[in-house]
Amino acid sequence: VEFDGPCMKTEVPGPRSKILAQQLEGIQSVNRMLDVYTQTASIPIGYNHPALTKVMTDPKNMGTFVNRPALGMMPPEQFFEKLVNGLMAVAPKGFSWVQTMACGSCSNENAYKAIFIWYRNKMRGTSEPTPEEVRTSVINQVPGCPDLTLLSFMGGFHGRTLGCLATTHTKAIQKLDMPSFDWPIAPFPQLRYPLDTFKRENAQEEAHCLEEAEDLIVKWNQKGRHVAGVVIEPIQAEGGDNHASFDFYRKLRGITKHGCAFLVDEVQTGGGSTGKIWAHEHWGLDDPADIVSFSKKMLTGGYYQKDGFQTDMPFRIFNMWLGDHTKNLLLTEVIKVIKTENLLDQAKRSGKVMLEGLYNLQVIPPPLPLSRARGIGTFCAIDVKVEDTCNNLILKARNKGVVLGGCGTQSIRFRPALVFTEHHAHLFLDIFNDAIAEL
Amino acid sequence: VEFDGPCMKTEVPGPRSKILAQQLEGIQSVNRMLDVYTQTASIPIGYNHPALTKVMTDPKNMGTFVNRPALGMMPPEQFFEKLVNGLMAVAPKGFSWVQTMACGSCSNENAYKAIFIWYRNKMRGTSEPTPEEVRTSVINQVPGCPDLTLLSFMGGFHGRTLGCLATTHTKAIQKLDMPSFDWPIAPFPQLRYPLDTFKRENAQEEAHCLEEAEDLIVKWNQKGRHVAGVVIEPIQAEGGDNHASFDFYRKLRGITKHGCAFLVDEVQTGGGSTGKIWAHEHWGLDDPADIVSFSKKMLTGGYYQKDGFQTDMPFRIFNMWLGDHTKNLLLTEVIKVIKTENLLDQAKRSGKVMLEGLYNLQVIPPPLPLSRARGIGTFCAIDVKVEDTCNNLILKARNKGVVLGGCGTQSIRFRPALVFTEHHAHLFLDIFNDAIAEL
């Protein structure tokens, strides 16, 4: 049925949900709601899309569902075809290799490993290790386990396993008490919004951050703790939807010519909500990255890699399952739907309605302290000055049938699915407006 | 249909498979084979079990399959019930908490994190961090990111993400070129088989390893690099199916009373193939572990934890999906089948047939250099002295319709599903015998 607006019968959570919650069962709502958060940006084409239901009810897929294959050892019959029509059909320009993984964390962990292997091979001039390297690697010692580093950015989020966590710098609660690697961390530009109004100030801020990043690489290389790679998000999502200009990323790419690999983490930005499948495609670079990692909306995790990052020997990048083939089957359909239903263009159009609406809310009375509306496509956010007010607003919107999520300490982030139309954007703005009026 | 033996029409891979393999599609066989490897021990109750097909075709599960819920944020309606009838129905004695994860690596990574949090809270006397800890944690520095360590064993395998990898010590190829943590590593007993014949020698070897482990803990604690936990497998699987006596594990548990948490990694041993759901249940201890991690045959990943290892604040142990609810639905059925079909007893019986058969192969002519037959339940292995002969034997068996896998450098490991009967064990032995005769 056509979706013609939320329809609320109770407050949220509803009475049934409250009973379920008492059994630790959480939230099951009989309400119809407009989800502008979608399980943290991980539902690509909305709930219960018939194309996906069809995949799951197709008897010829049953074997994959009930007998999970170890993809590295026993690739199933359709594996190659699904990769060609799925992940490779939307590969960023210049990428001819893809490695599937199961979640954002193992995607980044393994991308880091691919970078370390590539860097050491380059240093050593060969992929053949010395006997001393072989011996020491097993016991965590140099030279087998070298003292290589990765450069990351303050406010960046790349996952929570210990390797990823060493490059994550968002909230203390995520990192407190965990042993970590002492690796270089550069400042991420703190821009003023709207970007067009503060061009000069923002350019200065970005220049300063780039200088720091380059300095760090040079210094750490000098002290023998080489920077093997730089890892960054096209929009810092968990960190509070922090943007940098496309120019910043182009210049950063230039700086990586100090011999580092450039890894663009598209776990949250990838999949179409910015109006392109990959947010980094907005930068307008011929050679924007060496590795691009993904998960969430892509259903499967994994990463694309340039020639040269493929491992030289089997089992260096490997794990038990290497993803879940069920997700590849679903993704192939998602990509078909994105193409046939022109969902990227729709994300651009809906995003425009949304961002303009958010701009208006910032300036029109009632003068609630809303600020820093920002976004690309439907990947938008707005700040609410007081943290309590922010949470309150999210709650009020929820009781009016709109699911939202916070990010950073006082931002609300909007992460609708790709089936979010201009009509939905207007609906959302109306309800959001009402919620604000009630504050 | 009742399985009455392999039926080979071609060599393996077959002609169709060869075509598919040329497209990178890998192996799809029209043969009927006896799988004694089961995707590295990850198919619990055999292929295409009707109970699992039923789960996947049940329309009321469709929502879970096509709309993957973020389990930490939006637990679905049946989440609690499925945990109670699934994971909690087979919880090891004394464990009242379970945390779901998606694979063996994130299970161990997060178990490690739970241990570090627990240990720091204990050291600090409170879960409330100092402002200095909060500030430094975000930038990877002490005291926020403390210099805690984990003790692991040579030959142990706990996963390949950077945290897990620091405790993995099997093959150089898995660790080479990866930055790691300098953490203590104890020797794992190198026993002689059959265990009964070499009781005295083995007891000495184990005493020596225990002494070393205790020494390391005391020394590392003294130098301020506290050992927060000890991590070990009940049988070192990837390392070559290395066993230690139950007495060794009981004494090791005693040594952890130096203030360390004791983490038993049951990723490969868990799920029933040893004749008990958890291999560590064979040790006969009232308090065998603080944390038990699992994956593979359990379909979902995760870990059980004792009281006190639950985190004090939300979002300290967290990730995007926290597993995949589809796997919980399947696991609940697997556990029902294990109970109603008495599959643990069957694993004991089939295992007995298998191990006795392997013993016989070691001593009866033709005198092939087979040795060190060992196992608990169907979780068995045997060594082939020469690496090439070992691979050759695996290949010959495969062409006769039996799928086997190697481990370590010259062991063959047997990892049948729980539906593997005594009849299958005899079939396997006959074919294995024939394969040996052809060498």
Ligand code: FES
């Ligand atoms: S680390 Fe990605 S699924 Fe476990």
